[in-house]
Amino acid sequence: MKSLLLLLFVWFLFLIFIPRQTQGIKFLVSCGFNSTSYADSRKWASDSIPNDNFTLSDPGIPAFNSTSVEDTDYTGFGSLYRSARLFNTSASYNFTLDPGNYCVRLHFYPFQFGIFNSNDSAFDVSTNDLKLVTKFNISEEISWRAEKTNSNVTSIVKEYYINVDLKGLQIKFVPNPSSFAFINAIEILPSPNNLFNSNITKVGSNGLATITDRAIETMYRLNIGGPKLKSTTDQFLYRNWDSDENFMFSINAATEVHNTSAISYVTQNYSSIAPLLVYETARVMGNTEVVEKRFNVSWRFFVDPNFDYLIRLHFCELTYNKPNQRIFKIFINNKTAAENYDVYVRAGGINKAYFEDYFDILPQQTDTLWLQLGPDSLLSGPGTDALLNGLEIFKLSKNGNLAHVLDWTSLNGKLHSHDNSKTRLLIEQICIGMACLLMLMLLSGGYCLYVKGKKKSKMAEDAPPGWHPLVLHEAMKSTSNARPHNQVVKNFFSTPSINNRMGRKFTLSEIKGATKNFDESTVIGTGGFGKVYRGEIDGGSNIVAVKRADPLCGQGLKEFETEIEMLSKLRHRHLVSLIGYCEEQGEMILVYEFMTNGTLRNHLYGSPPPANVLSYKQRVEVCVGAARGLHYLHTGSEVGIIHRDVKTTNILLDEEFVAKMSDFGLSRAGPTLDQTHVSTAVKGSFGYLDPEYFRRQQLSQKSDVYSFGVVLFEVLCGRPVIDPSLPKDQINLAEWALRWQRQRSIETIVDPRLEGDYSVESLKKFAEIAEKCLMDDGKNRPSMGEVLWQLEYALQLHDAYIRERESFRSTGELPFGDGALSLTRIREDE
Structure with missing residues (x-):
């Protein structure tokens, strides 16, 4: 009897203190299918079969495709996407859930079912008081994603993290007028309580942002440096991890590293954050044979403007087993998120997996989010490059809203396919009328032009x-x-x-x-x-x-x-x-x-080498000529022109070795008087690119100045700007030459073919100009006019040296002019 009473007491405690059966339940719902199905190695319940834990307010229209469906985005969901449930009136799924955090996924796949074509659908979706999508159209969403990610997109999966209260969870579908809504599948999974921290570091400041009680939408989830990871590799939330290749600004700017040794989490609480497979691969910037280390490795993402974002970076040091071996900076949207970042120190060792969260706000009209990692150029450790293993980007709700209407005008300017028939007919009629009117005007105008001037007409016909x-x-x-x-x-x-x-x-x-x-x-x-x-x-x-x-x-x-x-x-x-x-x-x-003497580069280190080596004076004169051409570009019009591809192959020499700038295909107008730069995609040549322009995508005339500074060192040293055959510290000319110049020993690396052919003072001035051109901060670089003036002065110093040298050799008297120091060395040698 006592045993029975004890058992009843234990059972009573269980009923009181143990959460109800629905706590932690996983809802996997196949919509529109009439029986249980299997997809993604999981069992999915039919929404046609009565269930105590969820109800459907309106049966809508079940749709089923008897043919097989191949889904290239999420392999394993093909069978699930053969069915859907359609609603031509407002309808909702109502789930009974205990309060807590949940991951909700909505699956959409385009289909044709009788008179219903999913491409013509347009609808809103909300959960409780939260708007998820508005005017959602599957064809527009797929086209937008395919264009922005440069990938083959066949389905859309919307993933949200939502806090559910005592009311449970309602997912409501509201079709637009004269349209319909649809859904292929619904996932609801309990979300670990430690998945998101309440306070996150703000980008560009030392403050913290609070995200408590804000719903979250997953925008991107990437396995950096590794292959796509299927959902079955994630035992907690069945998350897919995409490859990052299509999002890299320049895939050659970094290289992949792999390590399958025993990787562990910094703390076991992190085990639900990401699978260990994510931390076994990474991208690093150690491949200096491809790009100089002062450049950042960059990823670009198209996101919804006017929202707050959580950027989660996953790290695990796979190479170095002590601190201060890999130190770098983190930039988010051109703002510094972290400096002197050492993964080994943060994790407390090698092969330790952890993550960092950052918060940033995207203003109105800004639909691009940049992540850039770069080495700290002031440090000289053996691994002063960057590392990243994984990346997630989450959008945070704003005033109970996560919805954003796509700007479809950027995609071929098409009209929304879900416009009602009356509006579409009216638009078509207006367009036809305007087209007829325009045609009549063109015909009339063409006749008038023909009558007024046959010569102009003929030129137009040609x-x-x-x-x-x-x-x-x-x-x-x-x-x-x-x-x-x-x-x-x-x-x-x-x-x-x-x-x-x-x-x-x-x-x-x-x-x-x-x-x-x-x-x-x-x-x-x-x-x-x-x-x-x-x-x-x-x-x-x-x-x-x-x-x-x-x-x-x-x-x-x-x-x-x-x-x-x-x-x-x-x-x-x-x-x-x-x-x-x-x-x-x-x-x-x-x-x-025709430029008889070809490119400047060919005369510096061409193959086969030129018969006559350019003298020091010829090299300075060529640089003066090129500087004059660039100075004219920068100042010869109201806003100026930025060349954007200054390099020795684009400096041509005529029969008298007069330098002329060429190849203006990448050129563009410079900033106006009230601007400091022009925002544009990065174009140019590795080795010559302005690192500030590369990092911020902000082009200015100082970007040409930087490239010209590289040219000056190239002319002085007579070697390529990137030479993988050299020792590691010499591969990049700009970095190598700057080190010698800052030690005031530039003559050590001057082209040996110039030995005894230059004035020390002229060489010193020439190197100083190049050094100033390569300043990290663009505003500290000289203008092209200043560069031209300094080069002309360097040429004058050399000419004075030549005159004084000839005078010294003929008279034996040492002058006291600009060339005195060089001539003193000549006398000592003699």
């Missing part, structure tokens, strides 16, 4: 319907009453001979005749557009360079038009002149003046 060389537009503007862009352009277009030369249109047969039908023997170089040929025109009396666009190369129509536009507006002794163009049969060809 222009092909596809790519239109901008030189034609500029030539036409110069003959009109329109005010030119600036006085330089005005003077340029007022010269008839130059105007005709710039506007010369070659036939394809002329180009083929000039290049011997593009014979390989006439190729003189290759670039981002394609091959460059040596050609003879006008019966062989003029030699030209012919640049022919190759559709397989990285640059194309936009860059060609940019180059024509730039060279049509600008004219300078130190800019390569554009003679004309050819556009026939799909060809895009530009014709330039």
Whole structure:
């Protein structure tokens, strides 16, 4: 009897203190299917079978596809996506749950069921008082994600973390007027209480942000440096981890590392945060043979503007077994999140897995989130690069809302497919009417132009319907009453001979005749557009360079038009002149003046090496000429032009070794007077790229100054900017030369072929200019005008040295001018 009473007492305590049966229950619901199904190695209940733990307010319309479905996004869900439940009125799933935190996933897959096409659906989804999505359209969402992630997207899975109160959980679907809602599957999983901390470090400050009582949506979850991890590898929440390749700004900026040794969590409480597989792979910046270590490795993500974000970084040191071996900085949205970051120190050892959370706010109109990791250039440890194992980005609710309407105008400008029929008919009628009116206006205008001037009409007829060389537009503007862009352009277009030369249109047969039908023997170089040929025109009396666009190369129509536009507006002794163009049969060809002595790089360390080595004076004169060309670009118009690809292959030399800047395909207008920079994607060449521009995507004229500083050291040392064959500390020219220059020992690494050919004072001034150009902070670099002035002074110092040297050798008297120190050394040697 006592045993029975004790058993009853224990059972009573169990009923009181142990949570109800629904606590921790996993709802896996297959919507629209009439029986239990299996997918993703789990059992899914049908929403057609009565269940005590959830109810459906409206049966809607069950839809089932008898054919198999292949889902390339989440392998294992194909069978689940064969069914769906449709609602043409408001309806809700009501789940009985104990209070707590839950992970909720909504699965959507496009389908066709009778008259219902999921691409035509548009609806809102909310849970309790929280709006999840609004005007959701599956085709728009898939197209947007495919475009932004550069990947094959076939389904959409929305993942949320929600706190549920005593009322349980209601998931409500509200179709837009004349449309319908649908859902393929629903997951509800208990979320570990330690999954999210209440307080998170704010990016750019030492403060903390509180996220208590805020719902969370998962935007991205990446296994950095490793393959995609299926949900079955996650025993807690069945989370998928995508590969990070499609999100890297430059995949060559980092390399993968792997370690399958015994990895453990810093604390066992972290075991539910991420699987250990995430920490077995990483990306590091140790591959300095690819990119100089002062550059950051970057990931770019498209997110919803005007929301707060939680950025979770997963770390595990896989290589170093002591501190101060890998120290780096963390940047989020161009703001410093952490400095002097040492994973080994933070974790307390090697192979210790942990995570860091950061909070940041994205303002209105900002839909891009950047994560960048970079080494601390002031440190010199053997592993002063960066490391990252995993990444998660979460959007935080704002005033009870997580919904964001996609900006569909950026995707082909299509009308929303879910507009009601009356509105669509009205729009179509308006469009047809406007098209007819526009056609009538075009016909009338064309007739008037034909009557008023046959010559202009003929020029318009000669222009092909596809790519239109901008030189034609500029030539036409110069003959009109329109005010030119600036006085330089005005003077340029007022010269008839130059105007005709710039506007010369070659036939394809002329180009083929000039290049011997593009014979390989006439190729003189290759670039981002394609091959460059040596050609003879006008019966062989003029030699030209012919640049022919190759559709397989990285640059194309936009860059060609940019180059024509730039060279049509600008004219300078130190800019390569554009003679004309050819556009026939799909060809895009530009014709330039021929530069007899080729590229500057070829004269520094070309293969085969040039017959005559450039003297120190010639090198300084070339740099002065290139600086004049860049200075003109920066100041020759109202806003200036930024070259954006300054390097020795884009500095050409004519028969008298006069330097001219070339290749303006990446150039763009500079900032206006009230701006300091232009925000744009990073383009250029490794080794020459301004690290500030690379990190912040903020282009300015000082970006050209940095690249020119690299050119100066390249000219001085006579070696490539990136040379993987050299010892590790010499691979990157800019870093190597700066170290010697800061020790004031630059003469140690000067091109040995220049021995005894330069003034020490001139060399010192030349190196000082290069050093200033390579300042980390752009605002501390000189302008191109200042660089030009200093180079001219260095040239004057060298000329004075030469004069005094000759005087010393003829008279034996030591002068007291600028070259005295160098001449003293000469006398000591003699």
